[in-house]
Amino acid sequence: MKKLLTGLVLTFGLAGLAQAADPSAGEEIAQNQCVSCHGQNGVEPLQPNYARLAGLGEDYLFKQLRDIKSGDRNVAAMMGIVANLDKQDMRNLAAYFNEQEMPRGEADSEKVDAGKSLYRGGDLSRDVAACIACHGPKGLGNEPAGYPRLSGQSAEYVVKSLKDYRSGDRVYDEQSQIMGDIASKLTDNEMQAVAEYVEGLY
Structure with missing residues (x-):
């Protein structure tokens, strides 16, 4: 034995x-x-x-x-x-x-305020959860939970990802369903604002 x-x-x-x-x-x-x-x-x-x-x-x-x-x-x-x-x-x-080290990005100054508002507070009137809840105050993500870093990510990629979530093209499991639900309630302008904010978030 x-x-x-x-x-x-x-x-x-x-x-x-x-x-x-x-x-x-x-x-x-x-x-x-x-x-x-x-x-x-x-x-x-x-x-x-x-x-x-x-x-x-x-x-x-x-x-x-x-x-x-x-x-x-x-x-x-x-x-x-x-x-x-x-x-x-x-x-x-x-x-x-x-x-590897993520490069420092720059936020579009004309959109950063709207993006910050959504990222940090969401929109309770439409049941839109705040990004900060999963991705953190500095956009560094949550490694144990499997949520990725957003800080420094290119705004173009973030917009594309949000649109893919909204269309359902990137919804296939529990985590992506959360993003699909959030993205379904965002307008194109809101997606762009959040994306610009996170690219420059540090």
């Missing part, structure tokens, strides 16, 4: 080691697969409506890669890339991007 328990401890210990993320291995994948769209270190994407990946949160990034690979989240441009990644590759990639 003692030998059996020792064997189980060793087995589960080795399994745990196998799951540990390796950012350096993730960097190699990023340089070969991701840089052409998301830019060096995931900081400055080729197109402004592509995500800045730097510092978004390791668990969040891993979940997005996994969901895209499974087809739960539909991102056609990513399907060919994630198809060749196994779970360990995705963990490594998420760990690498999470270690």
Whole structure:
């Protein structure tokens, strides 16, 4: 019995080691697969409506890669890339991007007040929850809960994401349903205002 328990401890210990993320291995994948769209270190994407990946949160990034690979989240441009990644590759990639530093963005001064109001207070009259509840006062997200960092994210990408949530294109699980419900109540102008605010939020 003692030998059996020792064997189980060793087995589960080795399994745990196998799951540990390796950012350096993730960097190699990023340089070969991701840089052409998301830019060096995931900081400055080729197109402004592509995500800045730097510092978004390791668990969040891993979940997005996994969901895209499974087809739960539909991102056609990513399907060919994630198809060749196994779970360990995705963990490594998420760990690498999470270690990178998100650049400082700038908010549109004409829209920042409206964006701040929605971000920090929501709109109780329409049952619109405040962004701060999940993404934090500085937009740094909530890693244990899997909510991503928003601070510094490009406004164009945030607008695209909110529109995808509103249309239902990005609603497929409990967390995305929360965003779908919020986005369904926002106008295009409100989306733009919130997006501008979070790009410059620090």
